[in-house]
Amino acid sequence: MGTSWLVLFVGIVFEVGASICLKLSQGFTRPLPSVLIFVLMGLSLACDAVAVKKLDVSVAYAVWASVGTAMVTLIGIFLFKEPAHWLKFASLALIVLGVVGLAFSSGQH
Template structure:
């Protein structure tokens, strides 16, 4: 059985889960369509760790907040990796959209603090 976390622990574990999710998504790009062995295997390992950590966190913070923050922060970090590492274009619309995601994540975090 997974341990029950307090609220600060849950946010910390969620942050680690996000890092593993971003690593898995980055490996998607590095796998070149699952044609490279190690990045392909790492996709599943990183996502497996991320989902396991999320399973611990949802017991404390709730699935709606956890999934929204996990996917939102993961999306923004993955976009930054795309811009900086893979030299993908960072258009004004993409940057504004990422900013809106960040604002939404802060709002969800604030709302969960007032409930917990």
């Protein structure tokens, strides 16, 4: 795994953290998670900016969005007890397949 992919993954983790803080902020009524949203999203975007120096922006963004979506979905199910349905998991699988297809089509896998 190249450095750009590692930086992209770190950016994804920051973005997922920001998304979780959105829930924890309870509509920006709790100060710490509210501030963390902006800090973590800023760090995420900084990592993404570094990653796209070497990666195709189409693939990097697709990976960032889809992996983040999958991680937040799973955290929502297991941490926040959101409903889990076969259609939710099938939809996630389709997203992942689409991103894998994009990565292979650009030669960045």
